[in-house]
Amino acid sequence: MAKTLPKTDVVIVGVGWAGGIIAAELTKSGLNVVGLERGKERKTEDYFMVHDELRYGLRYELMQDLSKDTVTFRSTEKIRALPMRSYGSFLLGEGLGGAGVHWNGQTYRFLPYDFEIRSKTIERYGKNKIPDGMTIQDWGLTYDEMEPYYDKFEKLAGISGEPNPLGGKRSADYPTPPMKKSPALSMFSDAASKLKLHPYMMPSANLSEPYTNPDGISRAACQYCAFCERFGCEYGAKADPVVTVLPVALKTGKFEIRTHSQVRRILHQGGKATGVMYTDVTTGEELVQPADIVVVTSYVFNNVKLMLMSGLGKPYDPASGTGVIGRNYAYQVLKGNAAGFFDDKQFNTYAGAGSLGVSLDDYNGDNFDHTDLKFIHGGSISLSQTGMRPIANNPVPGGTASWGAEFKANSVKYANRFLSVGGQGSCMPFRHHFLDLDPTYKDAYGDPLVRLTFDFEEQDRQLALYLSGKCAEIMKEMGASHIDQLKELGPYEITTYQSTHNTGGVVMGASPDTSAVNTYLQMWDAENVFVVGASAFPHNSGYNPTDTVGALAFRASEGILKYRQKGGSLV
Amino acid sequence: MADQNHKGGSGHDNVEQPSRRKFLVQAGYAVGGVIVGGALGSLIRPSKKTENAPQTGEGTAADIKSYNRAPMFFTQEQLGIVSAATERIFPADDAGPGALALGVPFFIDHQLAGEWGFNSREYMSPPFYAGEKVQGYQGRLKRREMFEIGLRELENYSQTKFTKGFSELAAEQQDEVLKAFESDEVKLTTISASGFFKMLRSSTLEGAYSDPLYGGNADMNGWKMRSYPGNQMSYTDVIDKDFAVIAPSSLQDHLSAH
Numbered sequence: 045m046a047k048t049l050p051k052t053d054v055v056i057v058g059v060g061w062a063g064g065i066i067a068a069e070l071t072k073s074g075l076n077v078v079g080l081e082r083g084k085e086r087k088t089e090d091y092f093m094v095h096d097e098l099r100y101g102l103r104y105e106l107m108q109d110l111s112k113d114t115v116t117f118r119s120t121e122k123i124r125a126l127p128m129r130s131y132g133s134f135l136l137g138e139g140l141g142g143a144g145v146h147w148n149g150q151t152y153r154f155l156p157y158d159f160e161i162r163s164k165t166i167e168r169y170g171k172n173k174i175p176d177g178m179t180i181q182d183w184g185l186t187y188d189e190m191e192p193y194y195d196k197f198e199k200l201a202g203i204s205g206e207p208n209p210l211g212g213k214r215s216a217d218y219p220t221p222p223m224k225k226s227p228a229l230s231m232f233s234d235a236a237s238k239l240k241l242h243p244y245m246m247p248s249a250n251l252s253e254p255y256t257n258p259d260g261i262s263r264a265a266c267q268y269c270a271f272c273e274r275f276g277c278e279y280g281a282k283a284d285p286v287v288t289v290l291p292v293a294l295k296t297g298k299f300e301i302r303t304h305s306q307v308r309r310i311l312h313q314g315g316k317a318t319g320v321m322y323t324d325v326t327t328g329e330e331l332v333q334p335a336d337i338v339v340v341t342s343y344v345f346n347n348v349k350l351m352l353m354s355g356l357g358k359p360y361d362p363a364s365g366t367g368v369i370g371r372n373y374a375y376q377v378l379k380g381n382a383a384g385f386f387d388d389k390q391f392n393t394y395a396g397a398g399s400l401g402v403s404l405d406d407y408n409g410d411n412f413d414h415t416d417l418k419f420i421h422g423g424s425i426s427l428s429q430t431g432m433r434p435i436a437n438n439p440v441p442g443g444t445a446s447w448g449a450e451f452k453a454n455s456v457k458y459a460n461r462f463l464s465v466g467g468q469g470s471c472m473p474f475r476h477h478f479l480d481l482d483p484t485y486k487d488a489y490g491d492p493l494v495r496l497t498f499d500f501e502e503q504d505r506q507l508a509l510y511l512s513g514k515c516a517e518i519m520k521e522m523g524a525s526h527i528d529q530l531k532e533l534g535p536y537e538i539t540t541y542q543s544t545h546n547t548g549g550v551v552m553g554a555s556p557d558t559s560a561v562n563t564y565l566q567m568w569d570a571e572n573v574f575v576v577g578a579s580a581f582p583h584n585s586g587y588n589p590t591d592t593v594g595a596l597a598f599r600a601s602e603g604i605l606k607y608r609q610k611g612g613s614l615v
Numbered sequence: 616m617a618d619q620n621h622k623g624g625s626g627h628d629n630v631e632q633p634s635r636r637k638f639l640v641q642a643g644y645a646v647g648g649v650i651v652g653g654a655l656g657s658l659i660r661p662s663k664k665t666e667n668a669p670q671t672g673e674g675t676a677a678d679i680k681s682y683n684r685a686p687m688f689f690t691q692e693q694l695g696i697v698s699a700a701t702e703r704i705f706p707a708d709d710a711g712p713g714a715l716a717l718g719v720p721f722f723i724d725h726q727l728a729g730e731w732g733f734n735s736r737e738y739m740s741p742p743f744y745a746g747e748k749v750q751g752y753q754g755r756l757k758r759r760e761m762f763e764i765g766l767r768e769l770e771n772y773s774q775t776k777f778t779k780g781f782s783e784l785a786a787e788q789q790d791e792v793l794k795a796f797e798s799d800e801v802k803l804t805t806i807s808a809s810g811f812f813k814m815l816r817s818s819t820l821e822g823a824y825s826d827p828l829y830g831g832n833a834d835m836n837g838w839k840m841r842s843y844p845g846n847q848m849s850y851t852d853v854i855d856k857d858f859a860v861i862a863p864s865s866l867q868d869h870l871s872a873h
């Protein structure tokens with residue numbers, strides 16, 4: 045029998061960005077909150093030796109231990125799903141701060157178009173523009189309604205940037221100015237401007253200058269150390285939950301973090317949660333944490349798994365297209381890019397920061413006419429200088445042998461003579477892309493792995509080619525001696541890193557038929573359960589997700605406080 | 616090649632490497648009088664003596680014998696094959712040292728002796744089914760087992776084809792053998808020949824360019840060859856400038872710098 049602990053007001057499952065923000069907001073308002081995190085404690089002192097590409101970049105020191113839990117994957121329902129045995133396509137967070145510790149910090153708002161994608165597509169191009177099986181839907185709230193929450197997250201994190209000339213309206217500027225511009229960034233900006241595009245500095249959670257946020261948290265400026273993505277920031281310059289929201293929550297005396305706690309079930313009775321069951325992974329003991337409100341912030345895959353394991357919400361059935369848990373999984377189309385080799389110029393690309401870059405949105409959302417194109421939406425195009433570490437970056441012009449004398453000579457020659465312009469393509473949901481429980485493979489606690497069924501569609505193939513063409517035009521204007529660009533997107537494969545921008549599975553919306561949570565991230569089927577994260581996105585935009593995750597976490601916090609006062613469904 | 620002799624373009628050659636403490640204090644890391652937490656805070660506070668920091672300043676690198684250049688996992692024969700194969704993948708040339716001189720064989724050996732060789736942070740639970748390419752590696756063998764089989768098969772193939780062991784073959788013959796593995800022209804039953812080759816190639820690059828603490832990238836010569844500065848505390852002063860060569864520093868320098 046599991047031991048039952050004293051009841052708390054709120055229990056949070058997973059302490060990353062979403063869990064951390066909600067913990068800070070609720071404890072500031074006086075609620076008692078317990079945060080359960082399956083991984084370990086973390087602090088900036090842990091990063092003294094973090095500039096180690098092998099240990100952190102390639103051996104995934106900060107990520108989820110796949111021997112305990114992973115996902116299974118198949119391209120279609122016709123084949124057997126098999127486990128992602130080693131890392132590739134995406135990297136899952138684990139430990140205090142979650143993936144918010146080893147992210148880059150590229151912090152974009154989605155476009156107004158994103159929130160009303162279905163209505164706006166039909167309005168401009170007619171219903172036939174949406175292909176069979178593409179299950180796009182409006183999000184249930186508009187960009188204007190989201191704007192104040194974006195603003196809150198950006199002030200919390202201290203985002204450094206300048207307004208996007210093609211983005212939605214802003215109520216305030218970014219709290220800190222843009223980062224420094226490297227020569228490569230300037231070349232990209234100049235080339236793009238010459239082509240009459242609209243470049244702007246990438247919004248960055250790597251601080252351009254020292255900053256104190258509205259909670260009184262002071263952080264130092266980024267040192268452009270080039271060990272950002274996949275690494276923790278030893279300076280605390282990169283906004284992460286450990287250096288921003290968690291100290292705020294802890295200071296209230298109302299937040300208790302329990303690490304090494306793997307949550308396995310949400311307990312519920314009569315349509316309301318009563319708490320959660322978890323395993324203390326250091327002892328194997330099963331514990332029950334009763335709570336008035338359960339907040340699930342354990343990232344896309346685990347959010348879906350917990351719902352399905354706990355029998356909360358109706359599981360999605362791809363055959364009939366009904367049910368909501370597991371529906372509308374989407375990803376990111378990142379391969380549409382152009383690689384430029386410069387025979388006569390060297391760049392200091394050994395330096396950089398996770399979100400040092402210049403972007404443009406001329407080919408994103410509905411900022412351009414899609415009438416004659418075989419896809420909707422688009423992607424942002426950027427040149428970013430995140431730091432080219434030497435093991436992972438050995439670019440050579442197409443046609444070079446992949447090993448031996450020729451490879452070595454070219455890889456050394458071009459080590460500092462290479463730039464890449466990349467498209468970050470949006471990804472639309474399809475009826476046959478979904479998450480459910482694997483019938484065969486189990487995690488270390490005996491629970492099923494999550495099963496992912498996904499492949500790129502014609503929409504994605506067209507989009508990737510389109511974006512790589514645009515990237516190549518800019519690269520040409522930048523004067524590269526040799527340009528390699530994408531010829532064909534190919535099938536989705538789980539073996540090479542693309543992005544940890546997995547979305548959907550517990551999506552939000554205006555109707556319980558097509559969404560699991562309402563626009564406060566409150567479950568339609570259990571009013572005291574809130575499921576927060578990119579799992580709520582009905583589709584994925586041409587940007588990184590975290591500004592939107594942060595904004596939704598603020599929105600959910602507001603909802604939880606309202607619910608605490610009034611009870612019932614918030615919409 | 617212009618970048619061979621590590622002469623900087625705009626005088627960043629001798630960028631001073633201040634101690635971490637000094638650096639942080641100078642950089643004004645106490646924000647508005649408040650000491651920023653974490654790693655920074657503990658550096659700005661009166662320094663705790665780093666007990667384990669290696670003594671520097673006395674003997675030169677050449678005086679110190681590198682005791683970690685001995686195999687933990689490979690037999691001598693295996694070490695010989697790995698040495699020959701990785702040197703073909705990443706040969707010494709005008710630009711600088713190859714795999715052998717960089718210590719790549721010892722790097723690979725040491726990696727296989729540890730967690731990576733045992734795939735200990737990967738999902739290795741049954742059942743095992745052959746999958747589609749897009750689903751990735753689905754075998755039950757661990758990396759150290761794959762290496763043992765792969766090296767034995769390199770040797771077998773060399774003996775069959777040239778009646779000599781891999782290490783004794785001429786360079787072109789070694790390339791031929793490696794190519795036969797890379798393209799799966801050699802058919803193996805227990806492992807995929809190309810999968811093994813891929814692993815050999817990627818671990819060669821890891822050994823050439825990872826921090827020297829792992830036994831490869833000897834004296835940071837891999838980094839020097841491509842003008843990579845290794846582990847620097849800050850690039851604030853150079854990020855908006857043109858390319859310059861910065862003398863590299865390693866994690867050991869990082870440890871002893873405060």
Ligand SMILES: Cc1cc2nc3c(=O)[nH]c(=O)nc-3n(C[C@H](O)[C@H](O)[C@H](O)COP(=O)(O)OP(=O)(O)OC[C@H]3O[C@@H](n4cnc5c(N)ncnc54)[C@H](O)[C@@H]3O)c2cc1C
Pocket residue numbers: 057058059060061062063080081082083135136137138139140141142143144145146147148149150151152273274305306307308341342343344346398399544545576577578588589590591593
């Ligand atoms: C390498 C990398 C680079 C990235 N770069 C960017 C970027 O530049 N811009 C951007 O917008 N986004 C980026 N992202 C994505 C970003 O990190 C995520 O969007 C964000 O961290 C998600 O926050 P979250 O709180 O929803 O989830 P997470 O940060 O994943 O937190 C979830 C937490 O829940 C815990 N958990 C899971 N299951 C359980 C369980 N059963 N019981 C208890 N705890 C559990 C996990 O251990 C984890 O700590 C990047 C991600 C990676 C991996």
Ligand code: SF4
Pocket residue numbers: 249250251265266267268269270271272273275276277278279280281282396397398
């Ligand atoms: S690049 Fe900047 S924000 Fe990123 S880890 Fe280094 S100092 Fe921190």
